[in-house]
Every structure is written in C-alpha cells, then in structure tokens.
Amino acid sequence: MPKSQDTRQQMLAAATKAFSEKGFYGTSIAAITQDLPYTKQALLHHFGSKEKLYGEVLAGISNTMIENINAVRMDFDKPQLALQEFFIRFYRYTQTQRVETYLLMRELMDNKQRADASQVWYLKPFVELLADMFIQAIDTQTDEANALAAIYQLLGAVNYFAISEATLTNMLGEEQFSRMRNHFESELRQLVRARLDCATASPFAGKQT
Amino acid sequence: MPKSQDTRQQMLAAATKAFSEKGFYGTSIAAITQDLPYTKQALLHHFGSKEKLYGEVLAGISNTMIENINAVRMDFDKPQLALQEFFIRFYRYTQTQRVETYLLMRELMDNKQRADASQVWYLKPFVELLADMFIQAIDTQTDEANALAAIYQLLGAVNYFAISEATLTNMLGEEQFSRMRNHFESELRQLVRARLDCATASPFAGKQT
DNA sequence: ATTTTCACTTACCAAGTGGTAAGTAGTCAA
DNA sequence: TTGACTACTTACCACTTGGTAAGTGAAAAT
Structure with missing residues (x-):
C-alpha cells in the first residue's frame, strides 16, 4: 500500500469516528486531524471539501453493509431463515461497529437537511438492496407496502437499541443494562419469528383492538 | 399572558424546530432568532446560554411525553391493553409531532457527547416512567431485563420509522411511501400483539434457530 | 538534468461562533 | 420625581469555521 493511501485511510477512520x-x-x-500527524489542509488536499470527505465515509459504510447482506444471502436459501439470520447479524454488526451504526442513524x-442542499443520497444503494431482499423474503401474497412497513419496524428495533x-446505561445502571443487552439477541429472534409466524397464520389479523 | 412570556414561547418554538x-x-x-423580531442577544437575555435554552426545550418535550403516558394509564386498566394502546398513541404522536420526535432521537x-460535558440528563424522568410502566405491563414472571429488551425493540420500531x-420518501417515491405509512399502524398493532402472544405462550421459546 | 507530479505545509481570509459589556427605553413602585 | 427593574439593543470580543493561495521538498517521469 502506497504511503498516501495509508494517510487517506487514517483520515477516513478519524473522520468516521468524529462524524x-x-x-x-x-x-x-x-477536529478530525487533531490527533493525526497532519494538518487540516492535508485533509482538504486529499478530499477536496468537508462534504466530499463525508461522502467517502458514508460510501465506505454503505459498501460494508451491502457486503453483509450479500453474505447472508449466500448462506441461506430459504428467505425466511435468511431474514431472521440477517437481523441477528445486523444486530451483532450494530453492537460491534458502534461508530458506523451511529453514523448511519x-x-x-x-438526510433531509443535508441532502436537500447537496442533492446526494449516499445510502440509496444500500437501502434499495435491503428492500429488494425483504420483498423476496416475505410471503409475496402480502402487499408490498405492508411488507416494507413490517421490515422497517424490525430494522428500527435493532437500530434504536x-x-x-449511553442513555440506557445511565438510566438503568451498568449492571442492569448489561443484563438487558444479554437478553436482547434472543428477544430479537423471538420478535422476528413472532412477526413472521403471525403473518403466515393470518396476514391481515389484528387490525382491530 | 405577559408579553415577555409570549416572547419566550416564540423563542422556544423556534429553538425546538432549529435543534x-x-x-x-x-x-x-x-440562526434561531433569524425569523423572529428579536436579536440573538435577546435570546441570551431570556435563557442565559445556548445550553440552558436547549435544556428548556428538552424539558418541555419530556413533560409532554410524561403527560401522554399518564393519559394512557388512566384510560386502560389492563396492562397489556394499555401497552398496545400506548404504542399506537406513541406512533401517532411521532407522526404528528415530527419536530419533537426528531429532537428526542x-x-x-x-446524550453521551453532550451530557458527559454538562452532566445533565433531561430525558431521565420520561424514560424512567416509561420503563416503570412497562415492567408492570409485561407478565411479571418474565425477567426484568428480558422485558426491557422486548419493550425497547417495540419503541425502536416506532421511532425509527x-x-x-425523508430517506424513505426519496427511496420509494412519495406514492409508495404513502402506502407504506398507511399500513404502518395496523402492522404495528400486529407486531405488538404477536410479541405479547408469543411471550404468553412460551416465554423462553425461540432461543435457537 | 530538467520538468512534472505529489504530499503536505504555512500563511492567510471572510464569515460565523457563543458570549460579555454597556447601554436605552419603558414600566412600575415609593 | 426618583430609583429599581425589565426587555431588549448595539457594539464588541476572542475564537473557530471551511476554504484558498502559494509555496516546499521529495520522488518519478522525460
């Protein structure tokens, strides 16, 4: 790896964390270059502008996510299994790659504020692939919009946690939060399965209280 | 209402939106006072500092949320029903009060970045009341940490959506997104019910694939 | 040997940041 | 009538912001 590429990587890593x-x-x-052995002008030299740097950071994360999804697709043939497994892996990803998860959120x-100005949507490829996968995974008898809504709820369950x-640790104390986290994965598995079972059994049940 | 109170309210509203x-x-x-007939120094006169202003904004939202929770508690005796209804109302709240929802998120x-510096946790009362309510609502045979995990997933499902x-509208197009939103509430009801049914039937099922 | 390219620096800049100081005009009580 | 108080303003302040200009030294290409 050329030295300049290494510099770029250092800068990207620092930028990811800071953003x-x-x-x-x-x-x-x-602030990004504060702990690096380079000046902020070196950063501008490599990336042109703050906006472009941000774009490269997001593109990198988006690519990682797409690779993750494709990996799950390879491992599981049955869409429902793949779906369940995807959420578990996605959960683990959010726990391991905290920095990237925050940035995605x-x-x-x-989005609206920034993209309205710059007219660029870095995450579009990722989200489109995700949606596509989920349309396939869920029973196609169901309405597409319906499926999207359900999927997005599950995605939210993972991401929000x-x-x-930080909030939960402060609120519950470290010990209690640690217990909560230990239960989260199995609870998530249960949630996904419950939702799928329910959809299979009676797709349009439960609209009334 | 004294005129100065009205000024404060204007400033709080503008600040909420901007933040x-x-x-x-x-x-x-x-930027907060840009569209108001006052200077930024007038704002500082009323609130002292940017941090204190932010605090008042968050405290206001937190109070509204607490009132919402208490209202649901009054309306429903059975905890499971109250739980389901709370999520529906919470969802509607997020849809109506978009600005406040964003700010909460x-x-x-x-939290971590800001509160580590200022040592203040504005949302603590709200989240504590919420957690308390949910502990009561869920079958108490279940582990507390377990319940918290499940609850938080549902909360995430709503908030994330x-x-x-902005992202979804751009990604799906306005029409498709509109359909998705129309389905969201019934899907949410289904999700909450599915999760509760599942917990009642076999509290610790589904830990393995 | 000379030119070009590259990685990076110092030196700036205009515009904006949160915040202070010192007022001004008005109200209200003594 | 005076003095205190309130709501707000103008005039600043030191500092930070993203970004430009013009270089420097070294390596690579000609």
Missing part, C-alpha cells in the same frame, strides 16, 4: 460522535455539523475538519436524520446505549 | 433539524451543534443561536444520540421519512 459519528458529533454529526456532520458538529464536526470540524480541524445520523445520516438518516440529517444500538444508539441508546 | 430538531440540525442538532445542538449544527444550530447557532443567531437526537438527544438520544448526542418516524425519523426515516
């Missing part, structure tokens, strides 16, 4: 912690607006390019929120670590 | 759109760091106090994320509006 995930304080968001796009809360992060200054000077931030982009989701800043991941970003709430 | 929800660009976050704490992305919002300048000058942002605080969840910035609310903040994804």
Whole structure:
C-alpha cells in the first residue's frame, strides 16, 4: 500500500469516528486531524471539501453493509431463515461497529437537511438492496407496502437499541443494562419469528383492538 | 399572558424546530432568532446560554411525553391493553409531532457527547416512567431485563420509522411511501400483539434457530 | 538534468461562533 | 420625581469555521 493511501485511510477512520460522535455539523475538519500527524489542509488536499470527505465515509459504510447482506444471502436459501439470520447479524454488526451504526442513524436524520442542499443520497444503494431482499423474503401474497412497513419496524428495533446505549446505561445502571443487552439477541429472534409466524397464520389479523 | 412570556414561547418554538433539524451543534443561536423580531442577544437575555435554552426545550418535550403516558394509564386498566394502546398513541404522536420526535432521537444520540460535558440528563424522568410502566405491563414472571429488551425493540420500531421519512420518501417515491405509512399502524398493532402472544405462550421459546 | 507530479505545509481570509459589556427605553413602585 | 427593574439593543470580543493561495521538498517521469 502506497504511503498516501495509508494517510487517506487514517483520515477516513478519524473522520468516521468524529462524524459519528458529533454529526456532520458538529464536526470540524480541524477536529478530525487533531490527533493525526497532519494538518487540516492535508485533509482538504486529499478530499477536496468537508462534504466530499463525508461522502467517502458514508460510501465506505454503505459498501460494508451491502457486503453483509450479500453474505447472508449466500448462506441461506430459504428467505425466511435468511431474514431472521440477517437481523441477528445486523444486530451483532450494530453492537460491534458502534461508530458506523451511529453514523448511519445520523445520516438518516440529517438526510433531509443535508441532502436537500447537496442533492446526494449516499445510502440509496444500500437501502434499495435491503428492500429488494425483504420483498423476496416475505410471503409475496402480502402487499408490498405492508411488507416494507413490517421490515422497517424490525430494522428500527435493532437500530434504536444500538444508539441508546449511553442513555440506557445511565438510566438503568451498568449492571442492569448489561443484563438487558444479554437478553436482547434472543428477544430479537423471538420478535422476528413472532412477526413472521403471525403473518403466515393470518396476514391481515389484528387490525382491530 | 405577559408579553415577555409570549416572547419566550416564540423563542422556544423556534429553538425546538432549529435543534430538531440540525442538532445542538449544527444550530447557532443567531440562526434561531433569524425569523423572529428579536436579536440573538435577546435570546441570551431570556435563557442565559445556548445550553440552558436547549435544556428548556428538552424539558418541555419530556413533560409532554410524561403527560401522554399518564393519559394512557388512566384510560386502560389492563396492562397489556394499555401497552398496545400506548404504542399506537406513541406512533401517532411521532407522526404528528415530527419536530419533537426528531429532537428526542437526537438527544438520544448526542446524550453521551453532550451530557458527559454538562452532566445533565433531561430525558431521565420520561424514560424512567416509561420503563416503570412497562415492567408492570409485561407478565411479571418474565425477567426484568428480558422485558426491557422486548419493550425497547417495540419503541425502536416506532421511532425509527418516524425519523426515516425523508430517506424513505426519496427511496420509494412519495406514492409508495404513502402506502407504506398507511399500513404502518395496523402492522404495528400486529407486531405488538404477536410479541405479547408469543411471550404468553412460551416465554423462553425461540432461543435457537 | 530538467520538468512534472505529489504530499503536505504555512500563511492567510471572510464569515460565523457563543458570549460579555454597556447601554436605552419603558414600566412600575415609593 | 426618583430609583429599581425589565426587555431588549448595539457594539464588541476572542475564537473557530471551511476554504484558498502559494509555496516546499521529495520522488518519478522525460
């Protein structure tokens, strides 16, 4: 690996961390290079602008996610199994790659504000692939919009937990939170299965209280 | 209402909107007063500092949420019904009060960064009341940590959808997204019920694939 | 040997940041 | 009538923001 590429990687890593912690607006390019042996102008030399740097960071994460999805697709033929397994792996990903998870969530929120200005949607390929996979996975008799809604709820169940670590730790105490986290994965498996079973048994049940 | 109180309310409303759109760091106090007939120094006069203003905004939202929870508690005796109904109402709240929902999510994320510095946790009362309610609602035979995990997943299902509006609209197109939203509430009801039924039937099933 | 390219630096810049100081105009009580 | 108080303003302040300009030294290409 050429030295300049290594520099770029260092910068990307530092930027990923910084953006995930304080968001796009809360992060200054000077802050990103603070712990690196380079000046902020070196960063601008490599990436052109703050916006472009942010774009590269998001593109990197998006690619990782797409690889993850494809890996699950390879491992499981049955869509329902693949679906369940995807959520478990996605959960584990959010727990391991906390920084990336935060950043993804931030982009989701800043999307409108930032993208309205820059007209770029970095996560589109990832989300499209995800949606596509889920349409296939869920019983196709179901309405597509219906399936999307259900899927998005499960996605939310995972993501929301991941970003709430700090709040929950403070609220429950470390010990209690640790117990909660230990139960989360099996609870998640149960949730996904319950939802699928329910959909298979009676697709449109439960609309009334 | 005294005129100064009205000014404060205007400022709080503008601040809520601004913070929800660009976050704490992305919002300048000058930007908050831009569309108001006051200068930023008037804002500082009323609230002292940006941090204190943010605190008042969050406290207001937290109070509203607590009132919502208490209202559901009054309306339903049976905890399971109250639980289901709470999520539906919570969902509707997130759809109506988009600005507040965004802000809540942002605080969840910035919590660690911001609160580590200021040592204040604005949302603690709200989340504690919520957790308390859910402990009561779920079958007490279940482990407390288990219940918390399950509850948090449902909470995530609702919240995540609310903040994804911009991304989903762009990704799916307005028409498709609209259909998805129309299905969301009944899907949510189904999800909550499925999860509760499952827990009642076999509390610890589904740990293995 | 000379030119070009690359990685990176110092030196800037205008615009914006949160916040302070010192007022001004108005109300209200003594 | 005076003095305190309130709501707000203008005038600043030191500092940070993203970004530009113009270089430097080294390696690579000609």
